[in-house]
Amino acid sequence: MSTTRTRTPLVRGRVGELMPRRDAEPKVTGAFAYSSDLEAEGMLFAVTVRSPHPHARIAAIDTAAAVATAGVHAVLTHADVPGRKTVGMHRADQPVLVVDVVRYQGEPVVIVAADDLETARRAAVLVVVTYEVLEPVADPERGEVLRDVRIRHGDQSLGADVVVSGSYEVGMQDQAFLGPESGLAIPDGDGGVDLHVATQWLHLDQEQICAALDLPPAKVRVHLAGVGGAFGGREDVSMQIHACLLALRTGRPVKMVYTREESFFGHVHRHPAWMRYEHGATPEGDLVYVRAEILLDGGAYASSSPAVVSNAACFAAGPYRVQRATIDARVVMTNNPPCGAMRGFGAVQVAVAHEAQMDLLAAALGIDPVDLRVRNALKTGDRMITGQVIDGPAPVRELLEGLRAMPLPLERGSLRADLRELPGGVANTTHGEGVRRGVGYAIGFKNMGFAEGFDDYSTARVRVSLVNGEPLVEVHTAACEVGQGLVTVLEQIARTELGFEHVVVLPADTTVGSAGSSSASRQTWMTGGAVKAACEAVRERLHELAADRSVEETVEHHHRPTFPLDPETGQGDAQVALCFAAHRAVCDVDTDLGLVRVVEIATTQDVGRIMNPAQCEGQIQGGIAQGLGLALMEEIKTENGLVRNPNFTDYLIPTILDMPPVRLAISETPHPDAPYGLNGVGEPPTIASTPAIAAALRAATGRPVTRVPVRPDDLI
Amino acid sequence: MLVPERGGAVVPVTVVLCVNGERHEFEIDPLERLADVLRDRIGLVGTKVGCGEGACGACAVLLDGRAVASCLLAVGSAAGHRIETIEGLSRDGLTPLQEAFIAADALQCGFCTPGQIVAATGLLRAEPAPTRAAVRQAMSGNICRCGCYPKIEQAILSCSGGDG
Ligand code: FES
Ligand code: FES
Numbered sequence: 001m002s003t004t005r006t007r008t009p010l011v012r013g014r015v016g017e018l019m020p021r022r023d024a025e026p027k028v029t030g031a032f033a034y035s036s037d038l039e040a041e042g043m044l045f046a047v048t049v050r051s052p053h054p055h056a057r058i059a060a061i062d063t064a065a066a067v068a069t070a071g072v073h074a075v076l077t078h079a080d081v082p083g084r085k086t087v088g089m090h091r092a093d094q095p096v097l098v099v100d101v102v103r104y105q106g107e108p109v110v111i112v113a114a115d116d117l118e119t120a121r122r123a124a125v126l127v128v129v130t131y132e133v134l135e136p137v138a139d140p141e142r143g144e145v146l147r148d149v150r151i152r153h154g155d156q157s158l159g160a161d162v163v164v165s166g167s168y169e170v171g172m173q174d175q176a177f178l179g180p181e182s183g184l185a186i187p188d189g190d191g192g193v194d195l196h197v198a199t200q201w202l203h204l205d206q207e208q209i210c211a212a213l214d215l216p217p218a219k220v221r222v223h224l225a226g227v228g229g230a231f232g233g234r235e236d237v238s239m240q241i242h243a244c245l246l247a248l249r250t251g252r253p254v255k256m257v258y259t260r261e262e263s264f265f266g267h268v269h270r271h272p273a274w275m276r277y278e279h280g281a282t283p284e285g286d287l288v289y290v291r292a293e294i295l296l297d298g299g300a301y302a303s304s305s306p307a308v309v310s311n312a313a314c315f316a317a318g319p320y321r322v323q324r325a326t327i328d329a330r331v332v333m334t335n336n337p338p339c340g341a342m343r344g345f346g347a348v349q350v351a352v353a354h355e356a357q358m359d360l361l362a363a364a365l366g367i368d369p370v371d372l373r374v375r376n377a378l379k380t381g382d383r384m385i386t387g388q389v390i391d392g393p394a395p396v397r398e399l400l401e402g403l404r405a406m407p408l409p410l411e412r413g414s415l416r417a418d419l420r421e422l423p424g425g426v427a428n429t430t431h432g433e434g435v436r437r438g439v440g441y442a443i444g445f446k447n448m449g450f451a452e453g454f455d456d457y458s459t460a461r462v463r464v465s466l467v468n469g470e471p472l473v474e475v476h477t478a479a480c481e482v483g484q485g486l487v488t489v490l491e492q493i494a495r496t497e498l499g500f501e502h503v504v505v506l507p508a509d510t511t512v513g514s515a516g517s518s519s520a521s522r523q524t525w526m527t528g529g530a531v532k533a534a535c536e537a538v539r540e541r542l543h544e545l546a547a548d549r550s551v552e553e554t555v556e557h558h559h560r561p562t563f564p565l566d567p568e569t570g571q572g573d574a575q576v577a578l579c580f581a582a583h584r585a586v587c588d589v590d591t592d593l594g595l596v597r598v599v600e601i602a603t604t605q606d607v608g609r610i611m612n613p614a615q616c617e618g619q620i621q622g623g624i625a626q627g628l629g630l631a632l633m634e635e636i637k638t639e640n641g642l643v644r645n646p647n648f649t650d651y652l653i654p655t656i657l658d659m660p661p662v663r664l665a666i667s668e669t670p671h672p673d674a675p676y677g678l679n680g681v682g683e684p685p686t687i688a689s690t691p692a693i694a695a696a697l698r699a700a701t702g703r704p705v706t707r708v709p710v711r712p713d714d715l716i
Numbered sequence: 717m718l719v720p721e722r723g724g725a726v727v728p729v730t731v732v733l734c735v736n737g738e739r740h741e742f743e744i745d746p747l748e749r750l751a752d753v754l755r756d757r758i759g760l761v762g763t764k765v766g767c768g769e770g771a772c773g774a775c776a777v778l779l780d781g782r783a784v785a786s787c788l789l790a791v792g793s794a795a796g797h798r799i800e801t802i803e804g805l806s807r808d809g810l811t812p813l814q815e816a817f818i819a820a821d822a823l824q825c826g827f828c829t830p831g832q833i834v835a836a837t838g839l840l841r842a843e844p845a846p847t848r849a850a851v852r853q854a855m856s857g858n859i860c861r862c863g864c865y866p867k868i869e870q871a872i873l874s875c876s877g878g879d880g
Contacts, residue, residue: 020818027826028814028833030762030802037761178766178774178861179827228764228827229861260767420849483825483862614821618864622824625863648771648859657856659865 014496015611015676021488022505023481034226035198036182040253043184044073045117046246047256048239049110049127050265051102054300054335054641055136058100058129061110065126071115072123073250080245083214089204089236089340094301096212096241102131104300104337105642106265113246113254136335136641140274140297143332147306149313151570153385154324160280160288164360168277168353169707171635172297173270173626175342176653179228181238181266182257185247192219193244198227200234202478203514212241213248217510220244224508230482231626232341233267235519236303264646268303268340269636271296271331273312273349279357285367287376290317290357290385294329294350296339303340305331310452311346313570317385318354319396319445319580320376325385327570335641341519343626344683347446348690352708355442355691359698369695370404370441378445387571392578393669393679399582399604400443402665409586409600409661412437423588423595425657434592437599440695443582444687447575448680449522449559456522456576457558459513460530462494462538465550473498475534476506479515479527484682485615489524490531492612493675497535498542513556521579521680524611529675530557560673577671581605581684583624583692586660589700594712596632596697601689602663608671608679616681621662623685629654630686631693635709731795735760736804746792751775753791754801762802762830766859773858776831776838777801783838785857802830805837813837813875820871824862832858836872845877 013019026032063075078085078097085099086092098109110127114120137143183197192215199205202222209220227234239256247254258266278291294312298305313329342348362369377396383389412421412432419426423435450456461476473494481487487505494503508515515527537553545551565572584602589595601624610616626634633652637644645651670677690708698705701715726745733740733753740758749768754760754777763786766774770788777786778800786794805811813836816822823829832855839846839854846854851872860868 021821021823023826024818024821024823025810027823027829028810028817029806030760030830031806032826033761034764034827036765037755176861177825177827178772178859179764179825180766227825228766229825231861260769418849420853426853483823485824614867618821618824618862618867621866622863625860625865647769648767649769653859653861654863654865655856655859656852656865656869659863662866 011495011499011501013492015492018613019488019492021485021615022491023487032226034179034228035196036179036257038184038196038225038255040184040186043253043255044113044115044250045120046111046113046243046254047120047124048108048242049124050106051098051109052105053102053131053133054105055134056102056131057134058098058102059132060130062128063110066112066123069119069123069126071119072112073252074113074246075123075127076111076245076249081212084211087208087212087237088302089304090306091302104335111242111246113250138334138336138641140295140332140334143297143334146298146302146331146333147309148330149309149565149570150568151313151325151327151385153387153571156324156326158289158324161283162281162364163278164357164364165278166357166360166706168275168356170273170349170352171709172272172339173342173630173634174264174636174651175231175233175267176651177229177231177233180258180260180263183225183239183243184253184255185243186253187247187251193247194221194223195240195244196223196225197240198225198234200230200480200482200519201517202480202508202510205237205240206510208237209241209244213244222510224480227480227482230518231343232345232519235341235517236268238266260648261646264643268338270342271298271308271339271349275350275353277353277357279361281361281365285365285372285375287320287322289324290322291326292316296331297336298331298333299336299338300333301338303338305340308346311446312350314386314574315347315446316350316354318351318358319378319443321378321382322385336638337636337643343623344446344686347444347687351442351444351687352691352694355688356694356706359695370400373443374400386565386574388573388575390578392671392673393606394578395606395667395669396443396580399580399606402604403441403582403584403602406602406663406665423590423597424593429593429595430590435588435590436700437586437588438696438698438700440585440692440699442688442691442695444684445578445580446683446687448525448577448579449520451562451574453562453564455558456516456526457556458515458526458530459554459556460527460534461512461552461554462531462534463550463552464498464538464545466545466547470502471500473500473503474506475503475531476512477515477527477530478508478510478512479523480508480518482518484518484619485612486518486523488615489528489611493528493531494535497532498539521683524678525674525680526557526559528678530555532675533557577673577679579680579684581688583688585692585696587693587696587700589697589715591701591716594715598628598660598693600660600663603685604665604667605684606667606669606679607681608674609668609677610666611678616666617664619681620664620685623682624662624689625654625659627686627689628658628693631690631708631710633709731791733794733799735799736801744791747790749787750789750791750794751786754786760801760803764827764830766827773835774828774831776834776858778834778838781838781841783835802834805833813840816871816874820867820874822864822867822871824864828858828860832860832868840875848873
């Protein structure tokens with residue numbers, strides 16, 4: 001039987017419509033299975049023995065006592081890694097288990113699997129590792145350069161009449177996803193393994209596991225388990241290879257769940273940055289040049305540092321037109337914690353500097369800071385400092401003017417304000433005396449997707465079949481839902497393209513082609529694009545659909561090619577597309593104590609196309625929460641390579657009391673290259689929210705505020 | 717969690733728990749964390765462990781109706797008290813609060829969500845019409861790293877009989 005169906009135009013839950021996220025119900029009832037919730041018949045529990053030293057040579061590892069412990073099934077070291085001993089995202093420089101030299105505190109040395117967690121922990125204590133402690137390289141100025149990005153744009157001899165300069169610093173932020181690293185590896189009895197894990201990029205995990213285990217991809221199947229947040233911190237492998245190694249060695253399923261403390265050692269962090277800037281402008285306020293020296297501490301291993309430093313360089317001047325740019329950005333390797341991807345990578349750090357510089361310049365020129373930004377705003381057709389002509393939307397001016405037009409929150413009333421509305425809150429540190437309000441503006445931008453010639457793509461398989469006469473659409477990709485709402489948007493896309501009500505997004509795994517990473521604000525564009533294209537291909541063949549015949553298409557979606565940066569000049573069409581957001585912070589500061597209360601954040605962001613209104617808002621609010629954290633409290637403190645605060649008591653994360661109301665205006669300028677005209681949404685909110693708060697604090701206190709997170713001492 | 721001294725022996729005792737109206741009896745180290753007992757022994761994995769030290773709220777359960785951090789509670793001290801977990805709250809279908817979380821899209825990764833729902837349920841039972849300030853105060857022990865706070869606030873207030 002062959003039929004031609006008319007598709008109902010009125011099915012609900014299409015692109016752009018309000019639709020509750022598909023996984024909301026299991027998440028509110030506790031039924032949603034995160035990677036830490038899995039179990040399998042006969043499973044073992046595994047733990048990691050980590051180096052207490054940031055830099056040391058291993059003289060000996062004695063596992064005898066641990067091996068002899070009743071209930072212990074395996075105690076493995078680097079000698080048990082059958083394949084490549086090192087892995088990594090950009091370069092394979094990170095040992096699966098330390099081979100001879102420890103390069104950061106917490107580096108995994110030995111892994112132990114036992115019948116239960118307590119036994120595994122006790123056995124781990126019995127492992128004796130003899131270290132020859134070495135002096136750590138903790139000062140990034142002494143670090144070895146991993147990558148150096150030079151940008152020489154425009155006539156390098158150009159000078160200017162009005163010059164401002166400053167030095168800025170950004171602390172090391174942690175993704176602090178709430179669900180720690182965890183997963184379950186199940187051996188298949190035939191030399192292969194199935195790993196269920198919380199990750200951002202299934203195929204990159206698979207590739208690294210295969211290399212370390214010396215197995216072909218068909219033997220290593222990676223399945224996405226429930227992900228308790230990611231924000232870049234799950235792009236590199238953590239326990240993936242360890243669990244597989246133990247499962248294959250013991251022939252038993254192996255579960256591994258990091259504690260919070262381990263999690264601080266188990267993933268890369270946001271690079272701390274030191275930045276020296278000089279801006280030159282005409283007396284009228286036209287930017288002439290930007291010079292910047294940017295230093296990022298990449299810590300012990302490469303991770304994604306090469307991409308982070310590239311972003312820091314390419315976006316160093318902010319979204320402004322500038323005739324000359326002279327940027328020297330380098331990322332170095334030290335014995336500090338490894339740093340890598342975190343939401344807005346590279347662009348976040350430099351925004352703290354370029355936006356502070358714009359305010360300094362505005363003050364030097366006697367121009368309103370927003371006017372100065374508007375005057376120099378990048379627009380479509382302009383060149384970035386990499387020489388790339390922006391051919392997509394660049395609504396910098398529109399975002400700034402929209403933001404400025406938004407109403408300000410009410411002034412604080414009398415001195416008898418509610419304590420909870422004041423800096424210090426119920427600590428009762430002020431009743432309003434000494435409290436000053438400041439307003440600050442900032443704007444930032446970043447690329448969507450990967451840059452510099454990386455052939456980025458995603459794969460989707462879409463199948464339509466008839467079930468009891470009704471069409472069922474199944475969408476299969478390897479794209480990771482990490483909380484951003486991807487599964488819901490993919491469902492909306494399939495429904496929009498095919499017009500059928502019943503759409504199921506299958507669990508993500510490596511039995512379909514790679515989707516790339518859920519990072520760099522790329523997944524809705526890339527995998528959304530793949531699903532759309534696969535649906536279009538299926539649509540062409542719907543006439544073949546019959547009771548006994550389904551229609552299936554698998555499509556790879558590539559974005560347009562990008563190109564490397566010239567190593568001498570940093571010029572090149574390196575970016576696919578750009579996304580922009582502007583923020584205005586209103587802060588009250590107790591100028592006696594340096595305590596801060598963020599009264600409101602207002603934001604304008606252009607998202608190209610709103611795919612799911614509530615999820616889109618959620619991404620923006622959540623990104624702002626993390627930007628606020630970086631501005632005011634979040635920092636991993638290190639001392640000679642040792643992490644001082646690997647826990648949630650000492651590493652502070654914004655709570656609901658820290659979170660101000662967010663005034664939000666989302667605009668939609670369709671991006672011509674993207675499916676539905678959409679643009680990346682996830683990262684822009686974390687870029688300018690931090691410098692907007694810093695600007696508000698400067699306005700309130702008159703202090704320079706050149707470092708985030710801001711400390712009370714910086715404000716009094 | 718601390719690793720006992722080498723050879724340190726644990727003396728199990730009988731602990732009777734009342735979880736979601738059901739009786740559970742264990743021969744157990746009374747110092748074991750309630751969160752682990754709920755998750756690993758009873759299989760109630762809706763209770764999450766985010767920090768293990770009382771700083772995130774992911775492990776919140778109701779103890780005699782009040783939200784507590786089950787990662788800080790020794791199982792022995794929970795004996796004789798009425799314990800409710802997210803599974804217990806969800807037994808008769810979605811509660812209005814859960815519906816409100818879905819409607820407001822007050823979650824992203826959802827890892828904090830069971831703890832948020834448990835804490836907010838405790839609040840609304842004690843104070844059916846909390847103000848916005850009371851909601852913020854009561855929920856300040858529950859971290860949402862995805863930053864869903866504005867929507868969490870909105871979801872809870874939509875269930876509050878008060879004027880916000
Ligand atoms: S896990 Fe109990 S408060 Fe964080
Ligand atoms: S939804 Fe991810 S931590 Fe709250």
